[in-house]
Amino acid sequence: xxxxxxxxxxxxxxxxxxxxxxxxxxxxxxxxxxxxxxxxxxxxxxxxxxxxxxxxxxxxxxxxxxxxxxxxxxxxxxxxxxxxxxxxxxxxxxxxxxxxxxxxxxxxxxxxxxxxxxxxxxxxxxxxxxxxxxxxxxxxxxxxxxxxxxxxxxxxxxxxxxxxxxxxxx
Numbered sequence: 001x002x003x004x005x006x007x008x009x010x011x012x013x014x015x016x017x018x019x020x021x022x023x024x025x026x027x028x029x030x031x032x033x034x035x036x037x038x039x040x041x042x043x044x045x046x047x048x049x050x051x052x053x054x055x056x057x058x059x060x061x062x063x064x065x066x067x068x069x070x071x072x073x074x075x076x077x078x079x080x081x082x083x084x085x086x087x088x089x090x091x092x093x094x095x096x097x098x099x100x101x102x103x104x105x106x107x108x109x110x111x112x113x114x115x116x117x118x119x120x121x122x123x124x125x126x127x128x129x130x131x132x133x134x135x136x137x138x139x140x141x142x143x144x145x146x147x148x149x150x151x152x153x154x155x156x157x158x159x160x161x162x163x164x165x166x167x168x169x170x
């Protein structure tokens with residue numbers, strides 16, 4: 001094959017490859033358009049109004065975090081996220097906290113991490129596992145009637161580490 005025919009074959013092959021590439025690109029654009037329509041239909045749940053109850057603090061914050069993960073591109077910056085989250089602070093301590101945030105907005109842009117730490121310090125239980133254990137250990141458990149006691153129920157208290165050795169033989 002002479003160089004002229006070879007060049008013409010290569011140009012024809014290049015033209016065919018370009019047409020295939022254009023067809024693939026068009027198909028991909030169609031797929032992406034359909035996907036973005038489906039993603040636009042996803043509407044995550046917004047958090048319920050927050051009153052400052054520490055037992056609900058983690059749940060509120062987790063709901064906000066999930067919301068931002070799904071539709072975070074709707075918020076241009078951290079400040080917008082903070083204002084959106086604090087818009088659910090409608091009563092009690094949370095309303096006071098929201099008021100403080102509003103008044104301090106002139107002190108520069110807040111970072112989400114700083115907001116998270118402040119929120120956690122004020123509105124989340126410090127150690128949920130320890131709090132649950134304290135409630136459990138502080139609760140008296142009852143058994144059926146024991147002849148040694150005058151009351152109708154015998155109190156059985158749950159000891160995690162056992163009795164003090166000086167009390168065990170008394």
